[in-house]
Amino acid sequence: MTPIRENILLHTIRKRPADSFKGTYGHVTLIGGNVNYGGAIIMASSAAVYSGAGLVSTLTDPVNRSSLHSWCPEAMFADFHDQTEVVRLTESADVVVLGPGLGTDALAQQIVQTVFTTVKPRQVLVVDGSAITLVAQQKLQFPDAEIILTPHQMEWQRLSGISIPDQTESANQAAVSRLKATVVLKSHRTEVYTSTGVYQNTTGTPAQATGGMGDTLAGIVGGFVAQFSNHSNAVLAAVYTHSAIADQLAENQYVVLPHQIIQNLPAFMKVHEAK
């Protein structure tokens, strides 16, 4: 595996051109956050905003609107019960992030199916968390779009059929090829399987071992892919950035919380943008 190192950032986080506007930096639609897991979609949406996406729309349960806007007034809200809205905001997105806190109930299934039948080949679909579990349970086919998956090891077992001890590089690579997807396999040393190779992250700290980290990574992946044209590099840079910020914070913190990583994105990215 190729180690993911700091130089990926200089190749990815481009200096923004002076003559640009919010449309230049993409529209990310995030879908998730049921009545129990609102925090997940708040963190994912905030991560997309703080990583620099031009426009962010959040499809979630209305019970999460107030806390979403308390964290992030920059995100637009829509009700994920409204299938018309799910279709509209999937169509208008450059990148769809599906799954943080979505759950696996009937509504979640319906939403996954609506998104899968709506996305187009030119769009990026990031599938995370319970949406991965649903795909595995229901044996759904991924749609014809650019697919990025962000499973942890158990979700990857469900999806690929490879049990955790058997998740070797070659076994994973074979499954990834069948899926025609980019796969971010999260662990304490996250691996990324792309069309260009297999990579392993070199950043990360046990101070990060807390709920919400995966939701936050999904949002950063969404934000980076929306902005940076080389999507493989964007995913690698997102994985590196997420844990590199945690490493910095962990120098002075026993535990690092997801929202702290989010709030440090703009400063970290500035230090590491292309010169």
Next chain:
Amino acid sequence: MTPIRENILLHTIRKRPADSFKGTYGHVTLIGGNVNYGGAIIMASSAAVYSGAGLVSTLTDPVNRSSLHSWCPEAMFADFHDQTEVVRLTESADVVVLGPGLGTDALAQQIVQTVFTTVKPRQVLVVDGSAITLVAQQKLQFPDAEIILTPHQMEWQRLSGISIPDQTESANQAAVSRLKATVVLKSHRTEVYTSTGVYQNTTGTPAQATGGMGDTLAGIVGGFVAQFSNHSNAVLAAVYTHSAIADQLAENQYVVLPHQIIQNLPAFMKVHEAK
């Protein structure tokens, strides 16, 4: 075009007289924020508060009350479904900011009409965002009040009939004269058309290219016009300030979020007040 430079601030942000009270600094009523776009009216209202308006009232959907007060307990809330309240708080305002996150549905149309028939010549009406689109769609006449418009280029196309590539200084000036309005035409180098001339901003950064920036500017315009008697200068100073703060933050941030600009208003204005 005359460049808008830092010296506009020294001519505009007056040193506050010792013997003054909140009435001295004006009452700004902001109207917007439907069930989807609550963040827009939160940012506009907060910007009015942090820029120094004496009193701020926010007419919005009740679903946005909690997050509004989580950001800004200083703003008073009213329900924008209640036409009596729309009339009362329009009448009692020195400045009305109409449009951030208002949407274009039937209720939005009704609110725009109520405000247009209620404002008086002595009042300032800032028309922003979807309210501009509604005026264009419905071919509404602006009321007899001091009108300030804050369109982006597409909204200006809808309102003026001038397509974006044809939005030259002279074409815009002709349209502005017909409208008898001050126009803030937002782009990466925002232009301001006032009765005293045409101006172009010299501050601004691509780090600002993110959703909510326009809502924030509308709130600052409202706050400045409420406080500073030369309204042309107040608009120019608002435009300059909004992007100058972004420029400062962008020295250390890859992206600058609207709420960060808002929170930096009091310190920035202190540095740049008249000596």
Next chain:
Amino acid sequence: MTPIRENILLHTIRKRPADSFKGTYGHVTLIGGNVNYGGAIIMASSAAVYSGAGLVSTLTDPVNRSSLHSWCPEAMFADFHDQTEVVRLTESADVVVLGPGLGTDALAQQIVQTVFTTVKPRQVLVVDGSAITLVAQQKLQFPDAEIILTPHQMEWQRLSGISIPDQTESANQAAVSRLKATVVLKSHRTEVYTSTGVYQNTTGTPAQATGGMGDTLAGIVGGFVAQFSNHSNAVLAAVYTHSAIADQLAENQYVVLPHQIIQNLPAFMKVHEAK
């Protein structure tokens, strides 16, 4: 008038005894915040908490619960529609702060009457904002308790019958004697009428001229009176502290927001506690 100077703090903010507990520092019940003015009771309640009250209960409209707890989870909530709760939390309080954002509707009237018939002579009742207006309109008698009033000049006109230009020291003192109350008459140089004399504040800045300042002062008065046994001094110290913090912040801010004063209370009080 005697000027209120910094030395009032050293005589009032006692060093806390080691062997003390939250009951030592009093229970403050704050009542206000209708569907429109939730921010007022949030700021008053937060001010009571940050100034060191041992326990804080907030009786308000349920629509304000979420934003109250977003600012201040330390405050307990109760529904001000529930007369049993109004009675219970009035009885259990050492200090009741009645009025911030209460409004003047039928419910507000009922609440004022319930509180007036419930408070006991050993308790302190701070009457603020619209509750003062209601007392004036309804010609209510203040109950037999220790009464502190915090009117601005127009509210004082309504209550005392003295028009603003006629609000001289002697005219005010006569009215205060009739009312048997301590009166904090808010203006850019606030005056305090107590049983021990007439005082004028020496701190304060036009940067404070913004909505919510009075609500914040009412909360600090409540917090100080709950903790410090000389109530005249407590009121004077509260008035001084509120504006002294604003003066400090105004050195670097063009406008000072109420919530910023609140958050600076613990540090300011530490510097100025009795040695």
Next chain:
Amino acid sequence: MTPIRENILLHTIRKRPADSFKGTYGHVTLIGGNVNYGGAIIMASSAAVYSGAGLVSTLTDPVNRSSLHSWCPEAMFADFHDQTEVVRLTESADVVVLGPGLGTDALAQQIVQTVFTTVKPRQVLVVDGSAITLVAQQKLQFPDAEIILTPHQMEWQRLSGISIPDQTESANQAAVSRLKATVVLKSHRTEVYTSTGVYQNTTGTPAQATGGMGDTLAGIVGGFVAQFSNHSNAVLAAVYTHSAIADQLAENQYVVLPHQIIQNLPAFMKVHEAK
């Protein structure tokens, strides 16, 4: 009594192993926060998250969901009216914290009984606040699990039958032995009764004498016990940490608020982790 000193931290707060994940640090379920006392469960839940628990679930009234997520999106929400959820999240927890802001009504009684009949011997049950009062009132038997109680002196009187003046070390120890529990008896010098001895805290300040401190301690106890295998030491370290942070903040603050202690947990723990 053995004094609890700083060295307990070095023996307890282990350096996190590199190869760990959120499951390594335990699942804490917190139950409490009725319509009045939402702040209590927000503070307890946040304390569990900031002290490093791997996963945190909060069973509370739905009115508290927005403010919970405004403080702490990392916590998962569930409705404490739903007995199935109470059972499920009790079963899946390593540590259950029962009581902060729970109240004593019929629902609270039902929840206490459900938890008591659900917990297993391998689990830790922290019983706090009104849940202790309920146990005393209803003469409930604690279930066969590892029980940690966090009463203040009045709650301990209700539970043990020992009146406050008679709460001597030997009297308390006898009661603790009967209860087969670890008891944290909160006062300005908190005592801890464990199977290994009797301990007295050496940290703490009267600046802490404010509502919500106990809820915060309960959350830290939950977080520490979930992470650190020697549970007696974990409780002692939690008690020490809670007040040691307050001591540090009190150097510059007249009053220390619970949420400030919470936010300082990650940095404090880093300084004091095992070398």
